[in-house]
Amino acid sequence: MARPRILVVGAGFAGVECVRRLERRLQPGEAEISLVTPFSYQLYLPLLPQVASGVLTPQSVAVSLRRSARHRTRIIPGGAIGVDPKAKICVIRKITGETLDQPYDYIVLAPGSVTRTFDIPGLVEHARGMKTLAEAAYIRDHVISQLDLADASEDEDERASRLRFVVVGGGYAGTETAACLQRITQHAVKKYPRLDPRQIKWHLIDIAPKLMPELGDKLGTAALEILRKRGIEVSLGVSIAEAGADKVTFTDGRVLPCRTLIWTAGVAASPLVGTLDAETERGRLLVTPEMTVPGLDGVFALGDAAAVPDLAKGEGAFCPPTAQHAMRQGPKLADNIVASLRGESLRPYVHKDLGLVVDLGGRDAVSKPLGIELRGLPAQAVARGYHWSALRTNVAKTRVLTNWMLNAIAGDDFVRTGFQAQKPATLKDFEYTDAYLTPDQVRAHTASLTVRG
Template identity: 40%
Template sequence: MGTETRMATHVLIVGGGYVGMYTALRLHKKMRRELKSGELQITVVDPQSYMTYQPFLPEAAAGNVEARHVVVPLRRVLPRATILNGRVTKVEHAKRQAWVQVVGSTSAEGGGGEQSAETRVLSYDVLVFCPGSISRTLPIPGLTECGIGFKTVGEAIYLRNHVLAQLDIAASTANEKVRRRALTFVFVGGGYAGVEALAELEDMARDACDYYPTIEPSDMRWVLVEASDRILPEVGPEMGRWTVETLRRRGIAIKLQTLLKSAEGHHIVLSDGEEFDVGTLVWTAGVKPNPLVRRTDLPLDEKGRLKATAELTVEGVEGAFTAGDIAAVPDLTKPGNLTAPNAQHAVRQAKVLGDNVVAMLRGKELKRYEHSYAGSVASLGLHKGVAQIYGVKMRGLIAWWLHRTYHLSRVPTVNRKARVTADWTLAFFFKREVVSLGSITRPREEFELAAKD
């Protein structure tokens, strides 16, 4: 009499960010036996092989934290999961299938190292759909040619090198127009990303001026452009106004109720009529759901987000879960509202989502996600910050310390906590590095010049 072979349950996780990685970690913890025996299979698909802890990106850009220490390698923390580096291009949940375009695959024909479009079709039993958000851009002339976002570790590294390279240009040129352009930095968007990135980079550039005898901090022009009438809405109106006043005292121009109209040829045109040349343009004016959500058969709301239930399942669909930026999750603490698309909710949702996947597989009742928003913390450079936690408003050194303490507690793995702590400790005793490694973004430049000679 033959032995019946039991097929493994396949959980496909689309996206290796906060929700994807923390959900997979939860499944590793709760279903260790099933993973070890082969009864459960987990596949995580993401273009990158790591999860980026985005709250530390401004500090990575400013050199306070090593860039490698703000990312968590997926293969290291998820040893029993299959990690596929690729982009999901289509999902047909009715068929339980997803199409994955493998990243960096090369053509087997010709031997020329040409990129091919190798696509794999994955079958699954349970879907966790969390590809995250992307930068929301507008059809502004010149924006795509000279602007850069601030969502990835690559962008943070580039901006650090770029800002320092602009100081190198200004210190080396005899052309006043070129110098003025190099020392002008514009950030569009007054949310967390824009304010923290601007404040940390301005702080770094101000320190770097010590090594440039011909450049004074007052020679630099830093501009924050925000379409609404306030910045950092998450910390409340009072703390937002205090932040504006603090940044203005540092010489940073804050332009509220102002729009970027054009950036052609690195020439900025603002809605208030002001025009000037700029060497650096950073775009942080919001995010939107990953376009992949429109290439699925899953239900969307009017803003293009997945319709979600309080149990973090996709509304009206069996075997599909979602959370994070692309999910319209009802906020049970504020009936009629949705949870904010931020890291605080994403990490907590992932825990409930992972538990609910386990509950569904074991035939148990699913839990509802309910979490009151605790508050917000933001860094404004070294030893400077602003915070509002459970209604308590704080600013200056204490807020900066709370910002670091909170995010250190949230960054995943003891390994990363120790490395970040070591970075901060070294920074306490030594001045930060102010070297521009431009060759990182142009690694073949020297080789190509040598080949032409």
Template identity: 40%
Template sequence: MARTAEGTPGAPHILIVGGGYVGMYTALRLQKKLKRELKRGEVKVTIVDPNSYMTYQPFLPEAAAGNISPRHVVVPLRRVLPKCTVRKARVTELNHDEGWAIVQPLAGPPERINYDYLVMAAGAVPRILPIPGLAEEGFSLKTVGEAIHLRNHVLEQLEIAESTDEVEIRRKALTFVFVGGGFAGVEAIAEVEDMVRDATKYMRKITPQDLRFVLVEAADRILPEVGPDMGKWTAEQLRGRGIDVKMKTFLQSAVGGNVELSDGSRFATGTLVWNAGVKPSPVVRHTDLPLDERGRVKGTEYLTIEGMVRAFTAGDNAAIPDLTQEGMFCPPNAQHALRQSKVLAANIVRSLRGKSLKPYVHGNLGAVAGLGLHKGVANPLGFKLKGWPAWFFHRTYHGMMVPTFNRKIRVLADWTLALFLKRETVSLATVEQPRADFELAALDDVKPKEKAS
């Protein structure tokens, strides 16, 4: 048998790489199904992730817009997984044939973890194209840190515009560009525009007419997940709010904040948000696992890794056949990740007990998207919902799906308070440079001494 990171021999060791949807929910179900075995030390489960929490990503746009506290969109792994070992570290190398992984903790040298069963659930990262200026000027909305940054950054742009009469500076600060017309991009621009419009009520120099929001999408439609008709309706709604929706358009350059688009448009922006697709986490490239042409781990309908024993995968980093559509793969969304984790955990338990595995089969239940307060679009089970009903369904669905009773109550409290209290639109940009004032004060204290000498 393998040795755990702590050096205890004997019990089968399950290593879960990634603490997102698949990683956390798989561990939760293993914790439930193997309760007695874990208590007696007959099985060990270790989760390795750079963060010690799981992020409920559908709430990130609302966190960026101030409708939900950022702390309430994350679930602390150690609290919900007391019977598992949570390692806040990065996997830098993995060899499944030999059953070991190298992890880099926050401090100290790399460590080797030996294991018996593998769950590769490292998720995805933004797919950054080699566009001049993008890496320097843009940011994404995949993490709670980015949601906090986006909110503070956007509100700080309003402060810049409010504090100057320089036309070019104001125009740049009040221009907001979002690239990507999928769920992430559309929800982000809709929620942020809603927040900014509220914030202008308290500004003396800025009116809603001064704002410029641009959504750039390479395809010929937005929100393909909700179907062509609902996508067209969403585009019309966004345009009705003054958002410039540019389809069949590419970002060609963003050097120095000067945006150049394929339709010939050129303008300066102080905010460039990139949500144009994702790619598998780089972790998978540093393993001996089989990858497809898109860099995804090759999975089977049983959520095992192709050609490997005691190895499982699911979620955004995996290519899992969609048994409801011949020749297709499961899309990288939360709906599939949540349900895959249930089957994955069950198959690990069945494997431990020498039983046959079950395939993963799940038909699409539809999609929901929030477009700001009291606005949304949805097609649950083929029913088309727009406006307030869709927004209500969006909140009901995600309120039910957010993990743990603790987080459900906190999110519900945020939403309830928002019905009676005005939205906070204060920029806390200084939290991203917390030592700036301290360093300035220290420098100011040094100068008089230098003059005296």
């Protein structure tokens, strides 16, 4: 009798934790496990701002799947571009461009999310995201190159546009990105004899009325004060009306010279969700508390791509798309797959949010672990301790700790590597959001397999 085939789509927090638990719980030969991912690493997203600012090297936050797995899982290098739940086939585009039709008995959809954009003129062409490792590395090079070019320029207008940086999104990612990058530019500018630190302008804007409302009024205000004290201009209730190559227009009418627009204004579920033709909640797959997709046999979903009921909050709430929930949903879903294989009852996912940590670089941080409000060095210790403990391999932990120590002792470096120096990088260049099939295309594709068979 053939062994059941379990296919996990996505190597983010949710997918990797699910695979790790499956490997521990399943007996050898009890099932086949496959993991679909274009990269052979799990990206530790919360530390991307520190990669962009050069505090951490890119390898530090890329946790090797080969090290963290027990070698029982087959890794398929590619991305899922469509799922036919009726035929139980997942269409995969391998990194070579070839198409693979992967049958499954159980499928775990953890494809994560992509940067959410809006119909703003020039946004897709001129904004940079902070969702992938390549984007973080690119932004670092880009920011340092603006200092180089401004220092060499004799044109005051060009210099002003190169030394103005705008970050859109006052949530966790945007706030940390603005704080970490502003810190490195203030340190770097001392090495440029023709530049004045007062010429560097950083702006953090958000359409919401508060900065990081999840922190509460007290800590949110503390974070706002830290940013403004550093010289970062924070504008709330404002967004981008138009983006250009050398200027941005805010919705309040301001037009600012700017050649660096970093967009972190939220995320949307992976476009893979749309290929299933299933019910969604604000773009995320609507699932049961056990993380099954209603009406689709053998289909489970979790993480950023799924609207998982938040039973701890109740009142129809759904779990927010955070690493904290994804890391805990993965093992619970794995347990439910094992239970399904063994004819046992499935259990619902329940987890109470443990709080939020925000590292603003240097000695600045605000944190709210277990409802306790912290700021400064205690908050910094909690934030870095949490991130360090969440890394899944000793190699990754050693790299991160070494990088932090080196940065504390030797300070920042301002090396520009030159990656993609000749090509402006857009959001689509990194996230490949146009690669997915429609539900009709998926069905037509799997139907053709039957005919050919």
